[in-house]
Amino acid sequence: MFDASDSLLMNPQSSAPADARFVRIEQVGLTFQTRKARFEALREVNLDIARGEAVAVIGHSGCGKSTLLNLLAGLLMPTTGGVICGNKEVAGPGPERAVVFQSHSLLPWLSCFDNVYLAVEKVFGAQEKRAQLRARTEQALNRVGLSHAMHKRPGEISGGMKQRVGIARALAMEPKVLLMDEPFGALDALTRAALQDVTMQLHAQLGMTLMIITHDVDEAVLLADRVVMMSNGPAATIAQILDVDLPRPRDRLALAEDPRYHHCRAQILRFLQGHAQHD
Template identity: 45%
Template sequence: MSKPFLSIERMTQQFPDGQGGTLTVFEHASFGIEKGEFVCILGHSGCGKSTIMNILAGLAEPTSGVVKMDGYEVSGPSLDRGVVFQNYSLLPWLSALRNVTFGVKARYPDWPRAKVEAHAREYLAMVGLEGDVVHRKPSQLSGGMRQRVSIARAFANHPKLLLLDEPFGALDALTRGTIQEELLKIWGGTEQTVFMITHDIDEAILLADRILLMTNGPQARVAESVEINIPRPRERTTIVEDANYYAIRNHTVQFLGRRSKELAGRPAEGLDQSPATVRFENGHAVAAPARAEPESPRRLRAVNE
């Protein structure tokens, strides 16, 4: 089986626990993401999602283990891995447009000014920001608009991997819904590989091809990989009619509510901690062949069998 586009191999993160010992956030975590795939990772606070995100972004170093993208080991931040931060991270002294051209100029230093600006405006328009509003400073924009600018900045740079760190966490439910749809639209047109952290199960099901479920920390692991085989294009109102929707949703709710606790805190004992694949057909869990990890077939235990 060929290696996935992005593979995380035996990644371990430990911190000193302040009492002379070490705190293992996660150990030997291994999983992969295919090119063009939209993957969400779900788990309780403290399970190390943000740590994984920071390592993928190159802003933090794992204690051990490697991240490979396109066959090359990644280290340090790179324009190939774009990040949308939860708090937008727009530069407050620049207008919305200048925030986007800031990124485009870094990505394409040879482009003439006019081309940079046209490119930035195109991506701002994709998230619904057009006209005078692009000349406003972030402080003059609503939270939703700021996150749109941040998304436009990330997509405009055509990264090989787009990392979204709870991008809608600070937004109200209605705004969140609108921007989720915009994100789907812009993603649909680009075949962008996306890795996203979220706390919201419905958001994950609407957006993702696959949901990675993490157990509680410390010694968290990516325990399951749930395939969302609901056909695209998806809409909030129609996906609920899919035969698998409630099965997936119940499975995920049960995992986060109960099993994330039961499975927590098991040492890796030197084994790769790769997730078991969970797939649903006609509303029932079926045994799925493990994807990139053929050496570790696991017994599936879907709660709503």
Template identity: 65%
Template sequence: MNTPAVASTAAAAATQAKFIEVQGVQQTFRTAKGLFTALQGIDLTIGKGEFVALIGHSGCGKSTLLNLIAGLTTPTAGALLCANKEIKGPGPERAVVFQNHSLLPWLTCEGNIYLAVERVFGGRESRAQLKARTEAALALVGLSHAAHKRPGEISGGMKQRVGIARALSMEPQVLLMDEPFGALDALTRAKLQDELLEIVARTQSTVVMVTHDVDEAVLLSDKIVMMTNGPAATIGEVLDVPLPRPRNRVELAENPQYLHCRKAVIDFLYTRQGHVEKAA
């Protein structure tokens, strides 16, 4: 029989293991050609503080699943929970970072973040407190010096950092990222990946990220969710990434566990799911 302390620890672990729950989810869209089933039979559990990557070929429903967790769309069947509450729509506890930074071009970097902070905390905090939150978010991504610049005056990588800062400024429980570095060059992407690792370590955020990049998935994630080809895509395999943190990309380059995880994902995508182009 468990002692109270052991039982309490087990209960805490069970709670953590069920921070986000996707239960029997199906997503069907009505099109000009009839009903199209994008996702079916999706069951997934994400723990608090866990970094999960969703990976698969184009059209496998990665972004659809992310949008369901964000509450931007409603499942045709099944249910989604966050912290034991059903996800019925968008909420400040779930912040989204898109591939397109989606910054308002007429506002400064500071103004874009302040707008989000005001929406979430405006009824409870003073203007000075809201400004302090905005400045802290900019500092977190190393952009205090660009506070008064507009999006058109900064690089693509900096714009994406502002988008991340805006999401984090709302103090979300969950950070949802849809290929946030997909449009960036390789060097800028690597730099932002390293910065994201540091930010997540500091904030202890739960992260769900859509990616097409195998190396990105292995470098960043605690768990990689591999999707089968669509239509009617589902989860083909879930791979745990047992690499200790903090992670260094140079040190991991020849790490046997890193190489094993990378090979497992490549085998799934290009051996078992490798005929996507012919199917398309």
């Protein structure tokens, strides 16, 4: 088992403030046993994320982006190294780390309200009364602009609204870390832009730590304080990290004419082009 105290002794960055190393991914490797052979997905991944920081992870398909997020979510366990969140080793899923998946994953027979209420009841049901749980649910749906649709079922609302419910469900757990796995990839451009703005607003209001997996260069620059670029798999690792030196709050129209935005975008595109996969 990974020992968090040992890592503090070994890691030269251990003198950094605790908030600067709120999430610590240290020497993480992950190997899967397939039917034919062993497959090394990740090798020696090291990353510190500060409390309240927004980090985007980008790279070509098969580079282990979602695998890295699943390790932080506790849905996968590393073969080597360890993942620390808030000075506790990640040993499984927990309500302090909420996930918004690529698919909304809503139960179609329940209303939007009841889909969120299930998560609220699971996390807070033992210590709060039903009225408090309902208030939490309504607050989460209000935050993503769904007060008018909370009693509709998933089949009665648009794809973008379904994804808003997924975000509301995650926020209702009051997580310290919000993990988003390409949450807007299947949406049209206008809906995607609207939900990116919602994400930025919620991140600013609630101050949670954010990791978002994306294939979209513009989305990465718009949302993140740092962009983590992954090398190609197998045995993928972090190849480069870009600091996004853009003030917040961010306005997409203003950024369209900001040379710093275009510089960051060009850096990422240059990296992706240099790591293009060829058949």
